[in-house]
Amino acid sequence: MPRLNRDGVNIHYEIHGSGPALILTHGYSSTSGMWQGQIAALSQHYKLVLWDMRGHGQSDYPEDAAAYSEALTVADIAALLDAVGAERAVVGGLSLGGYMSLAFYRSHPERVRALLIIDTGPGFKKDDARDAWNKRAHETAARFDREGLAVLKSMSAERANVSHRDASGLARAARGMLTQRDAGVMETLPSIKVPSLVVVGADDTPFLAASDYMAAKIPGAEKVVIPAAGHAANIDQPEAFNEAVLSFLDRLDGRQQQRAAS
Numbered sequence: 184m185p186r187l188n189r190d191g192v193n194i195h196y197e198i199h200g201s202g203p204a205l206i207l208t209h210g211y212s213s214t215s216g217m218w219q220g221q222i223a224a225l226s227q228h229y230k231l232v233l234w235d236m237r238g239h240g241q242s243d244y245p246e247d248a249a250a251y252s253e254a255l256t257v258a259d260i261a262a263l264l265d266a267v268g269a270e271r272a273v274v275g276g277l278s279l280g281g282y283m284s285l286a287f288y289r290s291h292p293e294r295v296r297a298l299l300i301i302d303t304g305p306g307f308k309k310d311d312a313r314d315a316w317n318k319r320a321h322e323t324a325a326r327f328d329r330e331g332l333a334v335l336k337s338m339s340a341e342r343a344n345v346s347h348r349d350a351s352g353l354a355r356a357a358r359g360m361l362t363q364r365d366a367g368v369m370e371t372l373p374s375i376k377v378p379s380l381v382v383v384g385a386d387d388t389p390f391l392a393a394s395d396y397m398a399a400k401i402p403g404a405e406k407v408v409i410p411a412a413g414h415a416a417n418i419d420q421p422e423a424f425n426e427a428v429l430s431f432l433d434r435l436d437g438r439q440q441q442r443a444a445s
Contacts, residue, residue, distance in 0.1 A: 184241070187266050189259060192250060195241035196234035196263055200226025203296070203436070204269030206260065207233055208280030210302075210415070211361050212335065212353050214240030214345055217277070220421035224429060228436070232267055234259075236280075236360070238352030246351075251359025253286055260287045264294060273432065275299025275380075278390075278414065279361060282306065282368060289371045297435055298379040298401075299428060302414050304393035305369040305400075317362045324357035372400035379404040380431040384412030384419060405431065 187194040197215060199222050209217045215233035225231045235242040237259065238251060245251075260283065264272055274295050276284045281303025288295045307313035326334045327350040335345060347353060379401045383394035385408050398406035407427040412419035 185266070187259075187262060189237075189255075189262055192237055192245050193243045194234060194237065194259055194263070196232060196266070198267060199231040199233070200229055202229045204264060204267060204272035205229040205231050205432075206263060206269075206272050206274055207231070207299070208236065208260070208276030208283055209233075209239070210276070210278030210280050211356065212239070212338065212345065212347075213277075213415075214347070216240070216345065217415065217418060221417060221425060221428075224425040225432075229273070229432070230267060230269070232263060232269075232272070234263055236283075236356065238356035238360070240345075240347060242352075244348065244352030244355070248355055248359060251355045253283065253360060253364075256283050256360055257287045257290050260284075261291055261294065270294065271296050273297045273299065273435070275301065276303070277301040277417065278303055283360075285368045285371065288375060288377070289368060292376070295377050297377050297431075298375065299382070299431075300379065300394075300397060301382045302384060302387050302390050302394075302416055303381075303397070304390055305372060305397055306363050306366055308366050308369055313363055313366075320357045320361040323361070324354040327351075327354040327357065372397060373402065375401045375404075378431070378435055380428065381406040382416055382424065382427060383408055384414060384416035385410050386413045387416065390414065 184197055207218055214235050218233050238244050271294050274284045274287055281300045331350045381394050381398045383390055398404045409416040409420050409423050417424040
């Protein structure tokens with residue numbers, strides 16, 4: 184599999200299919216493997232780019248805490264698009280990956296054709312809510328420091344079998360990438376000018392209100408609720424998830440009639 188060297192940090196990525204670029208970013212403490220159920224469907228018409236964020240999966244786990252941040256993650260996405268020869272792409276992700284996709288749009292709107300925001304929150308308007316989130320992120324980091332990868336067994340089902348080399352990268356990613364510093368991403372929502380799809384699992388209770396908020400604030404955004412799905416809607420109900428995303432992408436690229444005929 185190809186690897187991208189980012190100032191000494193090797194980033195693992197995969198390319199599936201050909202066509203317009205579509206890059207998907209996994210959630211915190213997951214890996215690119217979470218998209219296995221989407222590869223066949225989404226690579227049929229797209230160059231699907233999957234990757235492991237720094238500190239996760241097959242990417243490097245730098246020891247320097249400063250190597251983990253929102254800004255560096257956004258720069259990693261830009262560098263990956265450069266590596267696959269894509270000036271613009273459909274940019275999306277789940278949870279932290281969705282937040283980073285919004286952050287990428289904030290920094291590089293000219294490189295985004297459309298957004299896929301899946302089981303995601305846009306951040307916090309109030310400092311006390313952000314502080315509470317950051318406190319939980321630091322507590323998660325401390326648990327990984329103390330207990331290692333065994334912590335994953337107590338998390339959601341889709342993360343219980345995720346493959347990481349050790350827990351150090353996850354701890355540092357929690358402190359540097361999962362924590363938030365301002366309301367900048369949330370404040371960007373009304374200025375988003377590309378087609379946007381917000382997807383949320385019907386049982387993903389902590390993110391239902393956030394999904395409603397984003398769908399209301401992003402001009403023209405569409406929202407799909409996936410029945411009988413939790414925080415990893417694409418894993419819980421892959422067929423329904425793929426159908427929702429493909430319908431959105433078909434309309435984006437004018438393939439509705441072609442797909443209906445087939």
